[in-house]
Amino acid sequence: MFAFSASLRCNELRLTSLLVLLTSALLSALGTLIALRLGRRLGLVDTPGGRRQHTGPVPRIGGLGLFAGFFGVAVWLYLFGPLKPEHRLPIAGLLIGTVFVFLFGLADDRYEFKAAPQFAAQIIAALIAITATVWIEEVTLPVFGFQKFPWFVTYPLTTLWIVGMMNTVNFLDGLDGLAAGVGGIAALLFGAHMMFKVDQPQIALYALAFAGACLGFLPFNFSPARIFLGSAGAMVVGFGLAALSILAPARVATALLVMAVPIADTAWQIVDRWRRGQSPFRGDRGHLHFRLVDLGWPPGRTVLMYWAFCAAFGALSLLTDSRLWKLISFLILIAAVGGLLAALSAKNTTPPNEPDSK
Template sequence: MRATLLLYLPAVLLTFLLALLCVAALSPLVARAARRVGAVQQGGGRRVHEGAVPNIGGLAIFTGFMLALIVGGALQPELIGALRLELLAIILGAALMTLLGLFDDLWELSPVLRLAGQFVAAGILVANGVTIDFITNYFDPTASPYHYLGVPLSVGVTLLWVVGFTNAFNFIDGLDGLSSGIAAISSLALLAVAVQLPDRGAAVLLLAALAGAALGFLRHNYNPAKLIMGDSGAYLLGFVLAAASVLGALKVTAAVTVAAPVLILGLPVLNLTQVTLRRLSRGVNPATARNDHLHDLIRLRSGSKRLTVLILWGAALVLATGGLTLSQTPPQLIYLTIAVTVLLIASACWLRLRELGRAEPAREPSAQP
């Protein structure tokens, strides 16, 4: 495994750092441009942030993500190998998702049109071989370790996973910094799974670029955010996480089960599940926008947006650790992944808080009579 890690290291570091720096540099520019054209989201009511905040941060995320992928792939093209077509399919689907989300941010598309666009993007994956072909056989240890789904079921499961998770990730985007932090945690955990195998170079590049982009955006998105990712960013991050989990962690040997990536990506899925069941039990349309998500429930009890985000980041990290353990990742790599993840997220938040401290005008001491 050590040789495999060394093989990936140059491309991973360059791709990650380039995505992080590019998104961090572009986010203020996108925020200023958004204010000029009126692409802002007003706070109040169902939205818990204050004031008018630019909401097309997905453009910065997409630009940094794509630039990092191009440079990383050019540095070590041999890593992509036979998965070049699958990687291009994911990039094309991600571009379509970002565009769909941008239109929704600007003009509020109908749910039917959004869903149709999401299925088209997921269909691009299926048409190019990015599919869930098997699940682990837990029930008959004497039989094959895998249960192959067959083409019709494989297509259906893949479409539902990609579209379902994309919307689940969009649902979790409700507090400043929450979804960008979860994306960073999930992508770094999936990256730790993918780097253990020598033929997962395409997934490694995707996840390194995604982790860097998420952290670069978190630098400006932590509470109080100067820029919101909007549907353009949430659709992009959710789609690439779902696709990369199929490409990098589901199509591998028996050491990695289908449950591992699902557990790593479990928090958005858990939130979507409880929201759907809660609304159905009350006779409410599950697609209705309401403040009954996990982050809303915890925020109301804790009384703090930042504390709520920290709690859910912790939950995501616990789930990611469970997924890494289930995938039989070596303990040293698990510890390293956890430590690096915590350090990077803490650094991004500290930079944002430091910026806020500098921007706060100095207070004059009150005059004494």
């Protein structure tokens, strides 16, 4: 289906990008239809209660469809696409890590592991990425300029980024369409940045394949959801975003802006749970999206607001090259979300100890 040359001309690049996006979306949709039947047949469903707002059993293996859409196209690109030799090992790490987190997530959807095995799997996923040189080795900071890290900084920093992103997406997966939509928006912005800002169209195609997989799954997951991402889907989205944000220069800054609201929410919840003597990995209704719903916001409107913030601040990273303005924007968002959560916590607008449906 795809025919590539060493140097992609503009029209060829546009056509290829569109084909990648649409093909991954189609595969994701077909895989999700299969997952719908398979989830019901195997009894892999979420029942109402806890954080979940649905009224009946809903299959929770939507990650199968999303994985099929991304992995199918990504493997094709790896085998037949335009990939520079120096990118082959990192992309292999992306693919192997995605397979690992997907398989572990499926097992988690079946057996519902505790927090410790989940955290161990996230560490292993980070080690897979690091082994394949998917790491944060250098950054360019406002004021301080270009910084190249030694290995004893690179390895922990990369692990923290990947584990943090996977937990952020996991916590984000509480309202229908929220995590998949944010993941799709982020991947689209990553692809646009790689293609037009840093001239890495070969890597951009993998981001577009990831975006297409999220978008193909989304119609089945938006409110009222017919299927949930489940642990497999959330882990694939989290690991995929973390790895893709590392694979080309300046992507981490874009990811920070796109994910600023979820990252701030996650950081607040971890600190707040530690303060209350609870596990930071324990699910509850203290997250911002749940608090807004408990205040009377319709779930669909809350999800759309998240999408709008992620898209707007992600677009800002495309429109400005100023690292200082990116940093200021990120800090403003972090402060705003933190202040809002502090105010809501002071008013005790939601029962923070209500457990996850799992």
